[in-house]
Amino acid sequence: MLHHSILDTLPEDLRRDALSSLQPLRFEHGKILFRAGDPCQGLPLVLNGSVKVQMTGLSGNRIVLYRMGADDVCTLSIGCLMTGDGFRAEAVVEDDAEVFMVPRGLFDRLMDQSADFRLGIMESYGRRLNDLMLLVEEVAFRRMDERLVHWLEARAGQGAITITHQELAVELGTAREVVSRLLKELERKGRLRLARGKIDFTGAFTE
Known part of the structure; x- marks a missing residue:
């Protein structure tokens, strides 16, 4: 059975309700999940496979910001959902992947009704933000x-x-x-x- 640990933070009735509305989406290698400028439709939860998130600069050079494997949460999507802004990078499937796409309405409901889910999302966001700060330090000063x-x-x-x-x-x-x-x-x-x-x-x- 496909599983993502962030959903385990939910109370049983809320988790069961959320799972009943989620269907795994299958994406093949090379599929672009979102592009820079796209509006955020929901929160991708990677169940298996691998997805890389990368940014293209004005020079045309690209850089990988982070990767998402099984049980990972898309940090960029969290930010877009919270601010309402569009994506500033793109996500590309590296290894065939299955993903739960949590729509905006359900994401807002889970954040509102479950403190543990909200904490799990923010902890994931914080860890990835720390990794991105290290990347910025590498690029800028090394x-x-x-x-x-x-x-x-x-x-x-x-x-x-x-x-x-x-x-x-x-x-x-x-x-x-x-x-x-x-x-x-x-x-x-x-x-x-x-x-x-x-x-x-x-x-x-x-x-």
Whole structure:
């Protein structure tokens, strides 16, 4: 049975009522759940799969703000529902996903009638906001070569990762050419090996 923990915060009768009106929506890889400027129709609750939320700057470069996996709540949607503003980013399905879409009216009702649900939503919002503040700090105050090395070090234990230079540029919010140049410099230093759509780590990266 499909399940999302935020609904467990509700009183039994309210939870049963909410579940009776929710049907899981299935989205395939590449599906865009919302775009920048779209009005918020409701709160997505991810049941399984993976959805990334990313923003496109005036330069055309993109950056991943956060990802939502099973049991996650869409922080951007919470903000839009509370302010009435449209989205400032887009959400794209990375791995086929199933989602409960809580419509605005039901969201308002649950926030009004359940203090535990309200607290759970605000705690989720606060945790994600903290993550986004760390991202802002990284982008604003850390050099790109340092950010790239930090990103790679976090994944060096995998031995190899499948990712294109363009995809990595989106992760870091920079241009593909910048990522390619920095990766080639790391390869020259013997810290990794580059192949088409793949990065192989050497022992030097984890020392």
